[in-house]
Amino acid sequence: MMKKKDLFVILAICALAGILFGGMKLIESFNTKEELGKVIYNNQILFTFDVNKNETYEFKGDYGTMHLEVQDGSFRVYDVECPNQICVGMGWLHKDDIFASIGIVCIPNQIIVVYEPEE
């Protein structure tokens, strides 16, 4: 035995839930700040990059050129002029990964690629 008022209440709850859901999505979309990773050369910041933007970067260290690739919140270095290739061997680091705050380190180039989430 559903009455008319019951239908109104159902609609009202749905509307309320919709409004809340929409509001939260809206707030979320305003709150997405840039999450910047850093490329450090000789203890100085060479440049910063947005870990959410898919892009590739090229930069020079002491030994030669390096390439940084950013994709879907992960980053890696590739095509590095260096015999060791240890930094390439680190592979992809995701921004939520604990290793992202330790970073990719290249000793011959004096380069550190790191993403530190803000507290």
Added chain:
Amino acid sequence: MGRNKTRRLVYLTLLSAMAITINILESTYIPALPYGIRFGLANIIALITVELFGVKEMLIVNMMRVVIGNLLRGLIFGSTFWISLSGVLLSSLVLILSKKLLKLPILSMSMLSALGHSTGQVMMVMLMYNQSGMMLVIPYLLISAIPTGLLTGFTAQGALRLLKKNVRF
């Protein structure tokens, strides 16, 4: 007068016992769905009480359910006790408002009190654990209050029809 009082006491005790039993059985044998969605079957008893006796009696039955139910499970004055207490208080408040102020039918009352129950619990969790992120769950809980509220509402409606026909209160 004295006889009526005893009669009322006995019915309230019976209803409280049923609410406690349903509460314990549900929390033991029916696992929670994702987002902590549960049926809240004990709400059936609250609805029956509010329809048969009134607001004050419903409050008594609900409080008995939380306090004695948690006492029997050995969880009294733990964190879950406060969470369920705040849920029940908000749900009772919503039930009183929708009964006295808005004069809604029983299905609406059921849905709204289910909504109040989950909202109260989420608010208490936010307060106790400083987790404002729990807000994100509220829309899902609001939507889930519709089917679970309808389930308890229809059950209470059927039970009330039989009770009013066969039992003299």
